Structures are given as C-alpha cells and as structure tokens.
Amino acid sequence: xxxxxxxxxxxxxxxxxxxxxxxEINRDYEGKKLHLICILKGSVFFTCELAKYIKVPVTMDxxxxxxxxxxxxxxxxxxxxxxxxxxxxxxxVLLVEDIIDSGRTLSYLVHMLGKRNPASLQICTLLDKxxxxxxxxxxxxxxxxxxxxxxxxxxxxxAQKYRNLPYIGELKLKED
Ligand code: IMP
Ligand code: MG
Numbered sequence: 066x067x068x069x070x071x072x073x074x075x076x077x078x079x080x081x082x083x084x085x086x087x088x089e090i091n092r093d094y095e096g097k098k099l100h101l102i103c104i105l106k107g108s109v110f111f112t113c114e115l116a117k118y119i120k121v122p123v124t125m126d127x128x129x130x131x132x133x134x135x136x137x138x139x140x141x142x143x144x145x146x147x148x149x150x151x152x153x154x155x156x157x158v159l160l161v162e163d164i165i166d167s168g169r170t171l172s173y174l175v176h177m178l179g180k181r182n183p184a185s186l187q188i189c190t191l192l193d194k195x196x197x198x199x200x201x202x203x204x205x206x207x208x209x210x211x212x213x214x215x216x217x218x219x220x221x222x223x224a225q226k227y228r229n230l231p232y233i234g235e236l237k238l239k240e241d
Contacts, residue, residue: 066241072233079208101125102127108191126151126153129147130145145177158186160187160188162191193209219231
C-alpha cells in the first residue's frame with residue numbers, strides 16, 4: 066500500500082488557531098495558575114506551541130497513553146505507559162490532547178485524574194472528530210472540528226511516522 070498525504074490544515078492556519086486558543090485560555094484563567102498535561106506523544110507539538118502564548122503562570126507535566134495500535138482504527142484498549150510525575154491535587158489542570166476520536170481515551174483519563182482531586186480539570190484538543198464520538202465528553206477548547214478522516218502531522222502519527230510534518234494532513238492508503 067502507498068501512503069498518500071494531502072494538506073488538510075496548513076501550517077499558518079494551525080499557528081493562528083493555536084494563538085487564538087491561548088488567548089481564550091488566558092482570559093479564562095486570568096489570576097490563576099495553570100497546570101498543563103501533555104498527552105504523549107501526539108500532543109507534544111501542540112502543547113509546547115500553546116504554552117508559549119499562555120500568559121498566566123504555567124507548570125507542565127507529561128503522560129503517555131496508548132489507545133491505538135499501528136493501524137487506522139482504535140484498539141479500544143487504553144494503557145498508561147507513563148504516569149504523571151507531579152501531584153495534581155488542588156491544581157487547575159488542562160489536559161492537552163492532539164485529537165479526540167471516539168473520546169474513550171480522554172473519558173478514561175478524566176475519570177482517572179478526577180480522583181486525584183484537581184481544583185479543576187478541563188480539556189483542550191487541537192482536533193475533534195465529533196462525528197465519531199461514542200463516549201460522553203466535553204472539551205472546553207477545540208482547535209478544529211474535522212470529518213471522519215485519518216490525519217497525520219503536527220504530532221499525529223501513522224505507525225509512528227509523519228509526526229514532524231508542520232501541517233495537518235489527511236492520510237490515504239492507496240493500492241500500489
Ligand atoms: P479516542 O480514544 O478514540 O478518542 O482516540 C484518541 C487517540 O487516538 C488520539 O489521542 C490519537 O492518538 C489517536 N487518533 C485518533 N484519530 C487519529 C487520527 O486521525 N490520526 C492519528 N491518530 C489518531
Ligand atoms: Mg493522542
């Protein structure tokens with residue numbers, strides 16, 4: 066199979082939207098401190114770029130979760146391969162995710178992290194495949210709502226490839 070990628074959201078539009086999201090966050094968290102949780106590996110580019118434009122005091126932590134195999138569809142099974150290093154009790158937590166598909170990964174995380182008593186726990190996602198949602202979940206901040214496509218780039222991968230693309234591309238598998 067040949068992997069074909071076409072630009073869905075270009076680099077400039079992604080950059081612009083990330084700044085807009087940071088402005089919204091700055092307004093909502095004014096006077097507070099914000100604890101960003103980056104869900105590895107997919108949201109690493111997004112979290113770092115977003116964090117640059119957040120003006121309230123920021124702390125950051127990282128967590129590694131896997132819900133996808135190497136294919137195009139979710140395995141449905143969520144495993145925590147690396148937990149947080151900091152305690153989130155009493156913190157204003159913002160979970161930063163690359164994409165919400167079924168919503169299973171984040172609803173699992175929200176449930177798990179909620180038990181650790183953060184002051185607040187909200188979600189910021191770059192992309193949302195809202196049509197694919199099966200779990201009950203609300204993201205306070207969404208960059209772009211997209212159709213049911215498989216996307217790569219800006220942190221998102223296909224079989225660990227293409228994370229470094231500076232844009233969001235649609236991946237199609239074509240017969241050779
Ligand atoms: P969910 O649990 O079904 O919401 O799946 C969310 C996770 O699946 C994301 O954090 C991504 O890692 C992965 N994922 C979902 N859709 C895509 C896609 O189009 N491209 C790459 N990864 C995806
Ligand atoms: Mg992810």
